[in-house]
Amino acid sequence: xKRLIFALTATLLMANAPAAAQTVGFAEAIKILSASCxxxxxxxxxxxxxADNGIGxxxxxxxxxxxxxxxxxxxxxxxxxxxxxxxxxxAPKICTNDARRLCKGVKEGAGHVLRCLxxxxxxxxxxxxxxxxLAGYR
Amino acid sequence: MKKLLLAGxxxxxxxxxxxxxxAQTQLNRNEIINSLQGAQQKVDVSAxxxxxxxxxxxxxxxxxNSPQGVPLWDKLASLRQFNIEITFDFxxxxxxxxxxxxxxxxxxxxxxxYLQGQTFFIVGHTDAKGDREYNLELSIxxxxxxxxxxxxxxxxxxxxxxxxxxxxxxxxxxxxxxxxINRRVQLINVGYR
Numbered sequence: 061x062k063r064l065i066f067a068l069t070a071t072l073l074m075a076n077a078p079a080a081a082q083t084v085g086f087a088e089a090i091k092i093l094s095a096s097c098x099x100x101x102x103x104x105x106x107x108x109x110x111a112d113n114g115i116g117x118x119x120x121x122x123x124x125x126x127x128x129x130x131x132x133x134x135x136x137x138x139x140x141x142x143x144x145x146x147x148x149x150x151a152p153k154i155c156t157n158d159a160r161r162l163c164k165g166v167k168e169g170a171g172h173v174l175r176c177l178x179x180x181x182x183x184x185x186x187x188x189x190x191x192x193x194l195a196g197y198r
Numbered sequence: 199m200k201k202l203l204l205a206g207x208x209x210x211x212x213x214x215x216x217x218x219x220x221a222q223t224q225l226n227r228n229e230i231i232n233s234l235q236g237a238q239q240k241v242d243v244s245a246x247x248x249x250x251x252x253x254x255x256x257x258x259x260x261x262x263n264s265p266q267g268v269p270l271w272d273k274l275a276s277l278r279q280f281n282i283e284i285t286f287d288f289x290x291x292x293x294x295x296x297x298x299x300x301x302x303x304x305x306x307x308x309x310x311x312y313l314q315g316q317t318f319f320i321v322g323h324t325d326a327k328g329d330r331e332y333n334l335e336l337s338i339x340x341x342x343x344x345x346x347x348x349x350x351x352x353x354x355x356x357x358x359x360x361x362x363x364x365x366x367x368x369x370x371x372x373x374x375x376x377x378x379i380n381r382r383v384q385l386i387n388v389g390y391r
Contacts, residue, residue, distance in 0.1 A: 091298065170235070196310075197310060
């Protein structure tokens with residue numbers, strides 16, 4: 061019995077894990093930068109801004125002085141943002157056929173097609189559902 | 199017994215949920231989306247015209263505080279909009295690291311299909327302390343800084359975002375001109391253009 065419960069929990073965890081673990085939102089990503097590098101940014105990058113990778117460049121220039129945690133995490137943050145952007149660019153293409161099949165007559169724009177696909181989740185193909193998860197659109 | 203236990207358990211879960219949500223930042227992506235999305239009438243106000251009107255308001259009604267707001271501004275009142283607090287260094291357009299998350303939330307919202315393809319004004323406002331023209335210039339620089347961060351760091355398509363500064367010309371709380379509530383960044387959905 062105990063083993064069964066354990067197996068069940070493991071399955072549940074695994075079912076939840078992929079979507080949550082693979083991409084994160086922009087707010088969540090950049091929050092890591094504030095948490096890990098906030099003090100270094102205020103110390104060494106007083107004139108750098110969040111625009112044009114100014115903060116990233118400044119932290120790179122001050123690599124030797126910046127905390128170890130910041131040096132490790134700033135690269136992570138940059139790739140997290142890129143991963144989410146890529147997932148969002150890919151989702152509409154991956155879902156084209158599902159949208160054609162399940163959302164006939166739904167007009168494009170303003171999220172109408174996405175709303176339709178979210179509603180039709182059970183009929184939507186696995187690839188499209190995963191793409192929606194990775195894009196953070198659920 | 200089973201029922202009682204279940205009831206107790208669900209009550210406990212609910213409590214956790216409530217505590218959890220209040221412990222987080224109040225702001226979330228869906229709140230921004232819900233405030234900004236939706237059908238609305240067309241408003242033919244350009245960002246340039248609005249910016250010009252703000253400068254003209256200072257020339258027309260000089261003085262420490264403006265006796266009245268910018269007439270063109272009223273046209274935007276009916277549009278979908280959202281006020282957000284972003285903190286900057288004193289007298290500067292440098293966004294503080296503590297506000298990175300907020301800018302990221304705006305990016306999260308603007309990158310959803312619900313808002314994609316629509317045009318937004320990013321409007322900076324100050325409180326009424328200090329010189330009006332200085333405040334206007336500062337708010338322009340701050341609105342631009344937010345726009346730049348969205349366009350570069352978070353790659354929101356640049357053609358959909360316009361930065362406008364209103365300085366202290368459109369206070370949120372005119373009865374308390376120096377209050378912090380007036381300092382804000384406002385997102386306004388001006389629709390498909």
